Amino acid sequence: MTFSEENCLPYLRAAQNPDGGWGFRSGAQSRIEPTAWALIALDQAFPANTASEAIAQGLRFLSDAQLADGSWPAAAGQGDGAWVTSLACWAFLSTNENRDALKRGLNWIVEERPGDSGAWWRLIRRLTAHKKVSMQNDAYWGWSWTSGTASWVEPTADAILVLGATPRDLLPPQADGRRKLAEAMLFDRMCPGGGWNCGNPMVYGVAGEPQVSTTVWALLALREHAERTEIQQSLAWLNKNWSSIQSPASLALTQIALNAFDCGNSEFSETLARLYEPDAISWSVPVAAWAALAASGKKFWSQRARVEIKN
Numbered sequence: 001m002t003f004s005e006e007n008c009l010p011y012l013r014a015a016q017n018p019d020g021g022w023g024f025r026s027g028a029q030s031r032i033e034p035t036a037w038a039l040i041a042l043d044q045a046f047p048a049n050t051a052s053e054a055i056a057q058g059l060r061f062l063s064d065a066q067l068a069d070g071s072w073p074a075a076a077g078q079g080d081g082a083w084v085t086s087l088a089c090w091a092f093l094s095t096n097e098n099r100d101a102l103k104r105g106l107n108w109i110v111e112e113r114p115g116d117s118g119a120w121w122r123l124i125r126r127l128t129a130h131k132k133v134s135m136q137n138d139a140y141w142g143w144s145w146t147s148g149t150a151s152w153v154e155p156t157a158d159a160i161l162v163l164g165a166t167p168r169d170l171l172p173p174q175a176d177g178r179r180k181l182a183e184a185m186l187f188d189r190m191c192p193g194g195g196w197n198c199g200n201p202m203v204y205g206v207a208g209e210p211q212v213s214t215t216v217w218a219l220l221a222l223r224e225h226a227e228r229t230e231i232q233q234s235l236a237w238l239n240k241n242w243s244s245i246q247s248p249a250s251l252a253l254t255q256i257a258l259n260a261f262d263c264g265n266s267e268f269s270e271t272l273a274r275l276y277e278p279d280a281i282s283w284s285v286p287v288a289a290w291a292a293l294a295a296s297g298k299k300f301w302s303q304r305a306r307v308e309i310k311n
Helices: 003-015 033-042 052-065 084-097 097-113 117-129 153-165 177-187 214-220 227-246 249-258 269-277 287-296
Strands: none
Touching: 003 033, 003 269, 033 052, 033 084, 033 177, 033 249, 033 287, 052 084, 084 097, 084 153, 097 153, 117 153, 153 177, 153 214, 177 214, 214 227, 227 249, 249 269, 249 287, 269 287
């Protein structure tokens, strides 16, 4: 039995709430983000039909939580759509279910504009350009955490990922343009020497420090540009820091990224098992999902999906 089958699968199945969703930890209120990750892991990282009933219940939870405009809020019952719409779409795409919910979510993603895409925001940036607080190209923008705020690396990467994996017949007409603009934003936000952080690559002339999770999402979103120097520098940064990672979340995410670029570390499962051996670190739903996805060795986001989404 593998590490993920012995540890991740039992945890994910036991952590599912009666409403079909998952919270960030076992027993916590169901929310969209952990539910999406649990569904993706249960569908992708384990043998078929291992958790079919759990997946069906989770998909019903997501369907019921979708808002009228096609978006998903961070938690069921909230009224405003958020970045988690990309993750919810990803879950439906991964499981090949609910074409209507997926299309409405994709439409919202493509139509959603961050605050920094507006003329007023750009005017303010031009008027304050002499202060040189940060170095970034304001012609590029992606997606924000919440509607009307600035573009950030991680929600932009999540949107790019789901748009890049969706069959073309399900994509809105403007999807390719939005995706290319957002990819340019990610390259523009890369830290000097490789990697990404959650903010700007340069502030007051000082280079930002890369962060593992942000770097992973950016790399996955830009995986079709593997030949570019920026990608190779960022992969080198991840590989260089692999042995010093002590967080199970960061370790799993790093392995996911390396798998996607065909350079996964063969010591991953052994290292992760050693981190959990003393039971000093408690599981969370996203980390258990990431660990299962990483341990499977699959390249989950390496090509556009070619399956027919069920109605």
